[in-house]
Amino acid sequence: MSNNLKDEILELLWSLREKGSKSYMDIIEGISDSDNDTSDIMRKMEKAGLIRIIGDDVELTEKGEARSRDLTRRHRLAERLFYDVLEVGMEESEFAACEIEHFLSPHVTDSVCSFLGHPPTCPHGKPIPRGKCCSRYKADIKPLVMQLKELEVGSEARIVFIVPSDDTRLERLASMGIIPGSIIRLRQKRPSYVLEIDETSLALDSLIAEEIYVKEQV
Numbered sequence: 001m002s003n004n005l006k007d008e009i010l011e012l013l014w015s016l017r018e019k020g021s022k023s024y025m026d027i028i029e030g031i032s033d034s035d036n037d038t039s040d041i042m043r044k045m046e047k048a049g050l051i052r053i054i055g056d057d058v059e060l061t062e063k064g065e066a067r068s069r070d071l072t073r074r075h076r077l078a079e080r081l082f083y084d085v086l087e088v089g090m091e092e093s094e095f096a097a098c099e100i101e102h103f104l105s106p107h108v109t110d111s112v113c114s115f116l117g118h119p120p121t122c123p124h125g126k127p128i129p130r131g132k133c134c135s136r137y138k139a140d141i142k143p144l145v146m147q148l149k150e151l152e153v154g155s156e157a158r159i160v161f162i163v164p165s166d167d168t169r170l171e172r173l174a175s176m177g178i179i180p181g182s183i184i185r186l187r188q189k190r191p192s193y194v195l196e197i198d199e200t201s202l203a204l205d206s207l208i209a210e211e212i213y214v215k216e217q218v
């Protein structure tokens with residue numbers, strides 16, 4: 001069975017579930033593969049114990065769920081890597097993520113996650129399933145990207161990405177010049193965060209400092 005198509009279906013099941021759907025037809029419509037018969041592959045996946053087809057619904061089995069979670073995690077981390085760090089365009093990032101997700105080992109995936117400061121969402125705002133690395137205290141990999149709160153006072157950094165808890169906040173930050181690519185200098189952390197962007201000082205509350213991911217300038 002085509003492994004890539006199987007993986008694609010598993011990932012689609014994950015994102016459909018996030019939208020509250022497990023409809024068989026949504027999968028057929030979501031997979032546009034003219035060379036393969038999607039329903040045929042799904043029957044094989046059911047035999048392999050990855051999914052359960054119940055009437056018009058498709059559910060992940062425990063085995064399918066684990067595989068689907070891994071794929072989604074790798075895909076969304078790869079998007080962060082290509083889009084935010086390597087600054088490849090969104091379309092190309094998406095393509096690269098689809099390729100790379102099939103062969104990243106668990107160890108490499110956790111390294112990428114650590115390197116990116118354990119981002120909670122992909123560039124589209126979808127949650128990245130957490131890995132073992134995200135809960136471990138000991139940092140064995142020096143992160144390239146870190147939360148603003150980890151930056152030392154006096155350091156200069158470039159904003160790599162922002163994961164706002166709500167979208168209105170993103171607009172408000174943008175109106176202050178806090179957008180990916182901006183160079184900031186951290187002036188103080190207490191009692192509130194004070195940043196400098198182009199000679200302008202801005203005060204932020206500490207919650208926001210957890211949502212801004214930066215790369216230190218050296």
Ligand SMILES: [Zn+2]
Nearest residue numbers: 079122123124
């Ligand atoms: Zn995404």
Ligand SMILES: [Zn+2]
Nearest residue numbers: 113118133134
């Ligand atoms: Zn992590």
